[in-house]
Amino acid sequence: MKLKKKQKQAKEWFIELQNIICSTIEQLEKDSGSNAKFKKNKWKYGEFRTIRGNLVEKGGVAFSNVVGRFPKKFSKKIPGTKNSTHFWSAGISVIFHSKNPKIPAIHFNTRFICTKKSWFGGGMDLTPCLADNKEKKYFHEKLKKMCDLHNKKYYSKYKKWCDKYFYIKHRSEARGIGGIFFDYKMNNWEKDFLFVKHIGLTFVEIVYEIINKKKFLKWTKKEKEIQALKQGRYVEFNLLYDRGTKFGLNSGGNPEAILMSLPPKPKWK
Numbered sequence: 001m002k003l004k005k006k007q008k009q010a011k012e013w014f015i016e017l018q019n020i021i022c023s024t025i026e027q028l029e030k031d032s033g034s035n036a037k038f039k040k041n042k043w044k045y046g047e048f049r050t051i052r053g054n055l056v057e058k059g060g061v062a063f064s065n066v067v068g069r070f071p072k073k074f075s076k077k078i079p080g081t082k083n084s085t086h087f088w089s090a091g092i093s094v095i096f097h098s099k100n101p102k103i104p105a106i107h108f109n110t111r112f113i114c115t116k117k118s119w120f121g122g123g124m125d126l127t128p129c130l131a132d133n134k135e136k137k138y139f140h141e142k143l144k145k146m147c148d149l150h151n152k153k154y155y156s157k158y159k160k161w162c163d164k165y166f167y168i169k170h171r172s173e174a175r176g177i178g179g180i181f182f183d184y185k186m187n188n189w190e191k192d193f194l195f196v197k198h199i200g201l202t203f204v205e206i207v208y209e210i211i212n213k214k215k216f217l218k219w220t221k222k223e224k225e226i227q228a229l230k231q232g233r234y235v236e237f238n239l240l241y242d243r244g245t246k247f248g249l250n251s252g253g254n255p256e257a258i259l260m261s262l263p264p265k266p267k268w269k
Contacts, residue, residue: 003114006189007088010112011065013193014092017200018063021094022049024204025061025211029053032215041256048257055215057099060260065090066251074250079184080115088114089251091122092200093244095261096207101227103214104128104135104176105234105263108203109244110196120192121183123158124203125166126210127176127234129227136177139206143180146202150195158182168237175237183243231263238262 022038029036029051036053038061048062066089075081091111098105110122126139140159147155162181167174180199185192238245238261248258 001189003118006118006193007090007112007114010193010196011090013197013200014063014090014110014112017197017204018047018049018061018092020200020204021061021092021207022051024208025051025053025056025059025096028208028211028215029055031212043254043257045252045254046257048254048260050260053099055098055100055103055211056096058260058264059096060094060257062093062257062260063091064093064248064253064257066253068252071250074246078115079119080117082116084116086115087251093257093261094203096211097231097263098211100214100217101129101219101223102132102217103211104132105231106207106210107261108200110199112196117186118189119184119186120196121185122196122199123162123179123181124199124206125162125176125179125181127230129230130223135210138209139177139179142202142206146198147180150191150198154182154195155180165243166237168233169241171233171236173233175233225267228265228267229269231266232268234263235266 026037032054034054036051038049038051041048041050045066046064048060051059068087069085070078070081070087072085075085089111091109093109096106105127108124110120112120144155158180159178162178163174165181166176166178245258
């Protein structure tokens with residue numbers, strides 16, 4: 001398959017998935033008695049949608065399709081840029097920070113990047129403020145079941161990568177309870193694309209299950225304080241270590257769309 005066709009299919013999928021995710025969240029908001037809808041923000045390289053609702057205090061679902069050149073210094077870290085810094089990229093990035101501290105922060109992204117080489121990357125993870133072992137078990141079992149349908153080695157490999165990636169070094173602590181994370185996936189395009197699509201649909205199922213199950217639960221002032229401190233950790237990781245944040249800011253991305261991942265009310269002691 002020619003690269004242009006691959007790019008077209010990937011781009012169309014990311015746009016379709018953006019619509020599916022936004023519809024799912026708006027339905028959950030409606031079920032909770034809220035009329036919250038996503039606000040669409042268009043720019044020359046895509047569209048990022050934001051929501052502030054009864055369930056999702058601050059959320060964003062961003063689609064981007066950026067074409068350009070990497071800064072020379074940054075390009076040294078990117079495969080296929082030895083002779084040219086030109087790139088094409090498309091992807092979707094999602095973050096939901098819930099009002100209820102009993103609902104974890106939920107993060108997801110998948111992308112297709114082309115230089116002289118081309119590859120998929122992405123993953124999903126949960127950052128709870130309050131421990132919930134049943135939820136953790138459900139989340140990881142769901143991911144393992146999905147991964148096993150493609151390759152029995154994927155879950156273990158990508159879970160370890162996620163645990164290593166989402167680690168706040170200066171705090172010596174994990175950001176959350178992990179998930180899966182992968183990058184530079186360029187072995188078999190058709191199989192890799194199928195895996196990326198399956199991850200997206202599994203994410204939708206997980207989001208619905210977690211938020212729907214807890215949408216009417218009450219919380220305490222102390223639990224909200226714990227949430228604010230946890231959100232502070234989230235800010236630290238995203239600004240200091242997150243690869244997606246650095247990639248976006250170094251590739252001509254929209255700062256508002258890139259920084260939409262930051263939580264609404266972080267605090268520090």
